[in-house]
Amino acid sequence: MANFMQNSVVNYACTCGLLNPITKLFFCRHCLKLRCGFCVCHEVDSHFCSNCLENIPSSEAKHKKNCCTNCFNCPCCQHTLSARATMVVVPKKTDETTKEGEGDSAKAVTRKMYYLSCLGCRWTSRDVGIPDQTVATGAWPENECSYQTRFNALLEYYQAVVLQDKQEKQEYIRRKTPKTHKFPSLTDRTGLTVSMIRRQIGWPDKNTQKAKPVNISPSLATDELDELPADIFTQPINLRNVTNIKQRHGQPSDQPFNVNKLYPQRRILWIKRSLRCRQCEHNVIKPEYHPTSVKYRIQLFANYHVPDVLLVQNEQILRAGQSSYIVLKLTNPTLHDVSITIKELPTLAEELQMIEEFKLACKIKENTATSAAAESLKSITSSPSLTSTTLSRQASLIEEPRLVEQKSNVKLHENELKFVLNQRDDSSEFDEDVQTPREEPEFIIWRKSNRASIRLNFTTDESLQAGDMVKVGFTMEYTYVNTVSNTPTTHTLSARVFIDAGKIADE
Template sequence: MSYIVSPDVVKYACTCGLLKPISCLYFCRYCCELRCGFCVCHEVDSHFCGKCCENLPSSEARLKKNRCGNCYICPCCQQELSTRIGSKGPSNPEDPKSTPKKMYYLSCLYCRWSSRDVGIPDQGAATGGWPERENVHANRLQEVIEGYKAFITAQRQQKEREKKKQRGKFISYTDRTGVTAAALRKRIGLPAEVPNTYYRNRPKPPEVAIAREEVEDFPEDLLTKALNLMEITTIDQRLLQPDLQPTTVDKLFPIHKQLSIKRSLRCRSCEHNVSKPEYNPNSVKFKIQLFAYYHIPEVRIVTVEPLRAGKTAELILKFTNPTQHQTVITFLPLDLTDKGGDGDREVVGETQSLNLPEKQPPSLGGQPSSLLSLSSRQPSITIKPRPIRQATNCSIAIPGSKVILPPRDDAAEYDDSGETHNIQDDTKLVVWRKSNKAFVKLAVTPDDGLELNTEIVAGFTMQHIYTNTIATTVENKEPDRHDHNVRVFLSLGNLVGSE
C-alpha cells in the first residue's frame, strides 16, 4: 500500500472558511477553533540577520532600513557574499623581511561576481566598512521627508485643538476670549513673536520641483553600437537599488542583507498565542507552537478504487491520534452552513458573532473570584462568515459505528506484537489498527452525469473527542472533554470510463 501524502489531497476547513492541509493550520486550545495564517494576528517579536545572527531592536532596525550593516548580498544574483582573502605585495620590495599584507574583498560563490569588478578597493580588515556609493538626491529626499513630517505634526495638533474645543475645554486664555496671541503679548510688553516653539523651529518647506526645458540629447550609440546584454542590468537588479538604479553592470554595488524577523501568531478571538518563537536568533525552538497536527486527528488516503460515475467504490482512510488522550471519531454528513466548531454562535444578518464561554479564574490569596472576573478581559469578536467555495461531486456513505483511537505511544512504533488494546471494532468499518492508528473503509459514489477526467472531491464531518488540559481550574482538576467537529475534504482523483 502506498500512502498519498500530497498536501493538496486532504484538506481541512478552517474557521474562516479557507481549505488548508493540516500542516498549515493552528489550533487554539482556549477557544477550540482551527486557525490558518489569514485569521490570526501577526506580531513581530525580534529582528535579526540570517547570516551573522545579530539581534537588533525595532528602533535600530528601522533606522538601518531593516538591513544588516555587516552582511552583503550579491547585486547580480542576490546570493550572500563571502569575504575572501587576497595578498598585497610588500611595502618595501628591497627589504627581505617585508611580508605580503593580507587584503579582503567580497566575492559571490554562485555567479563569481567580485567587489574588484566594480573598482571597490580591498580592505585591510575582514569586518571593515566597505565604501558605499552616495546618493546624489539624498539632500532632496531628506527635505521632502522633513516637510511631510512637519505637515503631519501640524495636522495632528490641529485635530487635537478641534477636539478640545468641542468638549468645551480651551487650550489657552486666548482661545476663550478671542484675543490674538500677538495682541496679548503687545499689551503686557513682550516682543511679538510666535510662542509656539514648533512653529519657530519648523523645518523649511522643500523647494518645488521645476521641470527643465533642456533635455539631454539622444545618444547615437544606441543606434550604431551593437547591444551587449551581458553589460546591461535587469529590472530586478535595478529595483534592488532604487536610489541609484544602475543601467550597466559596472555600476553594481554590494547590497546590505535584509533582516529577518521572528513573529508570533495570536488568535483573533481570544487573543492567546498559537505560535511564539524563542527570542534568541540562534534558537529554532518555540515557546508556544500549537499546530493542528498535534491536536487534530490526521487523515490520509491509503487506497481508492477506480472511480466511475454513479458506481460505488471502496475508499480506505488512515486515522492517526496525535494526542496523549484517547479519542473517539464519529462520521457525520458534510454541512457547509455550520462552521464546524463547538463554540456558541449567533447569526445576525450577514455577520456571525462568536460568543466564547466564560472562564472563571481561580481565586488567589482568598480573594473572591467575582473580583478577579472584573479584571479579566472577555473579548467578543464579530466574525464575518466566508462560504466554502469547494464543491463536492461525490457522496460518502456515513457509517453508524464509531472508531476508537488510543493515545499516542512513541514506544509502540517499535513493537511488532500488534497490540490492539482489546477494542471491539466493527469489521466492516475498521480493517486494520495498530497503536494510535486505524484503517477505516468507506464507500464513495461519484455523482451521475460527470464527464471523464473530472476531479472527484468528497467531504465529511469528523467529530472527535478533544481533551483540553488548559481549561482546568482549582475546583475541577479533571480535564475538559468535549466534541469538536472538523470538516474534511478529500481529492480522490479523476473520473475514469466505464468497464
C-alpha cells in the same frame, strides 16, 4: 494529505471558511477553533542577520533600514560575499624619517588589506573600483542615490503633515472633553492657573507652536528628453557587460546598465515572528528569542491537536451515479483517547446559523472586554470621555467568516461512523505487534496503536461529467481534552474535511 510541492489532497475548513491542509492550520487552545494564516495576527519578535546571526533591536534595525552593517550580498549572483586578505606594499609617509644605516627597503611598508570576493561567480569589490580596507569589517563605501535629497525632503514634509494632523485631533478631543470637577473657575477655563503653575515649576508653556509642513516644490513632468547617441543602433553590444533584470531590481536606486557599476548590497535582516489569535489574542506560535534556536516556546499547530486524515487507497474506477469507496487513515496526535464520528456536512441553513452564532459570540466578547477595560481605566483617569476615546482596549480585527465555496458531490452511505482512536504512545513503535481480540466495526480495516484505517462508502452525483473531480466531504466530530485550565475538561469539536478522491473516468 499534504504533499511537498504538490497540491494537497485532504483539506480542512477553517473557521473563516477557507480551505487549507492541516500542516498550514493552527489550533487555539482557548477558543478551541482552527485558525488559518488570515485568522491570526503576525507580530515581529526580533530581527537578526542570517549570516552572522547578530541579534539587532527593532529601533536599531529601523535606523539601519533593515540591513546588516557587516554582511554583503554579491550584486551578480546574490551570494554572500566573504572578506579576503592580501598583502599590499604601501609607500612610507614623508614625515616618517628613516633610521640611519637602513637601505631602500625602509621606504616601503607591507600592509595587510582586505577586499570583498564572491566564491560563486568570482566577483570582487575591485571590479567596481572600491578601495581595499585595512580591517575585514571596515566601513565599505556605498553607492549614493542621486535622488536621496529629494526623498529626505518628501519624508520631512509628510512627517510634518502627520504631526499637524495629530495635534489637531488632540486639540479637538481636549475641547470636547467635559470638565471632571464640580466647581470650575474662570482661571481654569482660560488656562491661566495651569500656565502659572508650569512657569513656577520651570516647564515651558503648554501652548507650543503648532507644527506646519514646509512647502516643497512639486514634481512636474517634462516633455524634454535627452537625445539618444548616434551610435546606439550601430555599436555592437556585449551581453556579458549588460546587467539583467534581477541585478537591476537588486539596486532600485540607480538600476545600472553596465556590470562594472554594480555595488555590493547589504544583507537584508530576517525576523522571528509570533502569531496571535485575532479573537482571544492568545499566542498560537511563539519562537525562541535567540537567532540560533529553532525551537518554539508555544507551538499550537493543528496537526498536534486535531486528528490527521490521510487518503490511503482509491483503486476503483469512479463513474457518475455509481457506488464506490476510499480508504482513509486517521491518526490521533494527542495523549488522550479520541472518539471520532464521521457524518454528513451541514446544510446551507445550518452553515448560515453557525456563522451568525460565531459573529454574535465575537461581538459579545468584544463588548465585554471593552467595557471591562473602560471601567478599570475610569478609576485612574476619572474621565469617561477620555477613556472611551484614547485609553480603551482597541477591538481586534477578526476575519469575516464566509461560506465554504468547496461543495461535496457525493452522498455517504452511512449517516454516522463512530469509533475510538487510542492515545499516542511513542514506546509502542518499538514493541512487538501483539494482536488483542476486540470487536471492531465493519468499516474499520486495520488498527495499530493510535492509527486506524476505515472504509468510506459513497455514491457520486449523476450530474458529473467525464474528467470532473470527485469531492468527498464530511464532518468529523472528535473529543478534545483541554489542559489549559487546572482541571482538564473534555469538549466535542468538529472539523469539515474535503478530499479529492479522483476524476470521473471516460466511458
